[in-house]
Amino acid sequence: MPGLPVIDQSKCNCCGLCVNICTRGALKIEGNTVKAVPVEDPDWCTMCELVCPTGAITCPFEIIIDEDGN
Ligand code: SF4
Ligand code: SF4
Numbered sequence: 001m002p003g004l005p006v007i008d009q010s011k012c013n014c015c016g017l018c019v020n021i022c023t024r025g026a027l028k029i030e031g032n033t034v035k036a037v038p039v040e041d042p043d044w045c046t047m048c049e050l051v052c053p054t055g056a057i058t059c060p061f062e063i064i065i066d067e068d069g070n
Helices: 016-023 047-051
Strands: 028-030 033-036
Touching: 016 028, 016 047
Parallel strands: none
Antiparallel strands: 028 033
16 A cells, blocks of 8 residues: 555564654554554654664655645
8 A cells, every 4th residue: 555654674673663653543563563554544744764763664655745835
């Protein structure tokens, strides 16, 4: 599904920072891994990527701003 962050499990230490900062509940810890799950109202804020201490999570989607700045 487009719009989900990508998590490199080999880099993830399961600290939970991304889960805690996500306001949409789009990230969940299952066992010893973090997973991105589709949500109805995703917010492409990229905060999960910014907060990750190991660079394990990346947001490959782009935020496109149109001519009117919307
Ligand atoms: S980009 Fe924002 S809304 Fe989407 S998973 Fe990351 S923290 Fe959550
Ligand atoms: S912040 Fe990074 S290292 Fe921590 S659980 Fe999320 S993806 Fe893994």
